[in-house]
Amino acid sequence: MRERVLVTGGMGFIGSNFVRYMLRNHPETEIIVLDKLTYAGNPANLADLEDMFDFVRGDVADSSVVDPLVERCDSIVHFAAETHVDRSIAHAGDFVKTDIYGTFTLLEAARKYGVDRFVHISTDEVYGEAVDHPSLETDELAPKSPYAASKAGADRLVFSYFATYGIPAVISRCANNYGPYQYPEKLIPLFVTNALEGKKLPVYGHGRNIRDWIHVEDHCSAIDAMLQSDGYNGETFNVSANEEKNVLEIADIILKTLGLSDELIEHVADRPGHVMRHAVDATKLQNTYDWKPSHDFENSMRRTIKWYANNPEWWRPIRSGEFRRYYEKQYTRM
Numbered sequence: 001m002r003e004r005v006l007v008t009g010g011m012g013f014i015g016s017n018f019v020r021y022m023l024r025n026h027p028e029t030e031i032i033v034l035d036k037l038t039y040a041g042n043p044a045n046l047a048d049l050e051d052m053f054d055f056v057r058g059d060v061a062d063s064s065v066v067d068p069l070v071e072r073c074d075s076i077v078h079f080a081a082e083t084h085v086d087r088s089i090a091h092a093g094d095f096v097k098t099d100i101y102g103t104f105t106l107l108e109a110a111r112k113y114g115v116d117r118f119v120h121i122s123t124d125e126v127y128g129e130a131v132d133h134p135s136l137e138t139d140e141l142a143p144k145s146p147y148a149a150s151k152a153g154a155d156r157l158v159f160s161y162f163a164t165y166g167i168p169a170v171i172s173r174c175a176n177n178y179g180p181y182q183y184p185e186k187l188i189p190l191f192v193t194n195a196l197e198g199k200k201l202p203v204y205g206h207g208r209n210i211r212d213w214i215h216v217e218d219h220c221s222a223i224d225a226m227l228q229s230d231g232y233n234g235e236t237f238n239v240s241a242n243e244e245k246n247v248l249e250i251a252d253i254i255l256k257t258l259g260l261s262d263e264l265i266e267h268v269a270d271r272p273g274h275v276m277r278h279a280v281d282a283t284k285l286q287n288t289y290d291w292k293p294s295h296d297f298e299n300s301m302r303r304t305i306k307w308y309a310n311n312p313e314w315w316r317p318i319r320s321g322e323f324r325r326y327y328e329k330q331y332t333r334m
Contacts, residue, residue, distance in 0.1 A: 004030040005227070006073040008060050008106065009080030010053075011035035013182040014121065014216055016045035018077065021220035023052050034058055034069055034080065039322050040183040044314060060102035063109065070109035075117040075227060078106055081151065084185055085125070086330060088147035089272060099150035100157065107161045118158070118169040119226050124212065124238070124280045126152040126173060134212070134279040137173070137236045144273045155236070162234040170226045172219075174239035175280055178300075179216035180307045184315055185326065187211075187247065188301075191254050192308045193315050195264060201255075202331045205270030207248040212279040214241040215295035215304075225289040232288065238280035241293035253298075257305045268331055 005022065009015040010033030019031055031053035035041045046053070058065035060080040070076065080102055082088065082095040103120070110118055127135035128142030141156075143149040161167040182189045191201045222239045226232075245253075251265055285291050308315060319327075 004032065004073045004075075006032045006034060006069050006076045008034045008076070008078045009041070011037060011041040011043060011045055012079060012083075013040070013045075013179075013186075014177055014219060015079035016042075016181055017179060017216045018079070018220045018223060019046060019053060020049065021217060021224065023049060025224065030054070032056065032069060032073060034060060034065070036060070036080070040083070040185075042181070042183070042318070045181045061097060061105050063105050066105050067109045067112070070106070070115065071113040074115065075119070076106065076110060076115055077119045077121070077223060077227060078103065079121045081121075081154075083123075083147065085145045085147045086185070086271060087326075088145050088150070092146035095146050095150040096153075099147075100153045103154040103157055107157065107167060110167050111161060111165045116168060116230070117227055118167055119223055120154065120158045120169060120171045121223070122155050122171050122173045122236075123148070123151050124173050124175050124240075124278045125275075126155060127278070127280070129275055130277045130279040134240070134281040135238065136281050137238055137284055144275055159234060168230075168233045170229075170232055170234075171236040172223055172226060172239055173236060173280060174219050174222070175212035175214045175241065175278070177216045177219050178213055179304055180311070181314070182216075184318055185323065188250060188254070188304065189308060189315065191251055192258075192305050193319060195254055195258050195260055196309060196312070199264075200266035201251050201264050202266055202268045203247055203251060204268060204274060207251070207265075207267065208246045209274060210244050210246045210277040210279065212240050213243045213245055213297060214239065214293060215297075215300045218293040218295050221294070222285060222289070222291055225285075225291050229289065237285040237288065238282045239285060240280045240282040241295070241297065242282070243297040244277075244279050253301055254305055257302050258309070
């Protein structure tokens, strides 16, 4: 088992769920969390476990912070990134700095001090449209947003450090995650919290855009498999539960679970470059690591919806201040 793991972006949605997963499944492993605590990094995500890991507040693009941490660690799981497509359209430079230069800073430290494993968390967004089949690891990268492009750039940088310097890196390209502690600008928590407050669910365009959905704990188990392995350096693995649903289907599940009317659905102007379908084929991951998802979509979605309904003290403080200003600008009214 890995002895000391640096988790960048560990106060975000997937990162904090991964920290929980590791503390539960590998209690012997020492976890160090590095997070800048931007708007989506929330200490409340791990407040109940704060005595079980070390936390350092800092920027993954700052070598004076990163280098001493990497020197102490055996392995790195790199979540830290700007992740929201809508925000990348308005502020592309922030994504280039964090997603590409931040990854470079981390890789340079790994090159200098050596690590046993570098797991880079990417996204299915890097493939662009999945037109006639779920994307394969061998498909070309055709990102359609500044977010997707910045992640594609980081992917290629990680591979180059494997090819040039022998960094023992693997890359995870996962489908859309859902679960607890997700910042409410993302589709599912946005729709759930809006519905709970009696507000409209803003659906971009026709609402038939398809995404491939996976519970965050299934993604965490896939990352763990990559982390514990010593082989397959330089390889990329798609992660998917093969659950393709469009936006209107997601809205319908949420409203029915909460016992609310579909009159809350409101179609709004589509966003630029909106991908019609994201989906990935996880056969390579399944065959390599004997991995498979364990969460049934319908039941896990209902549990996720109920988590937000039962934890308003977590999301209500978020839906004010910066979030409210962003929402009003993005969707015209709240």
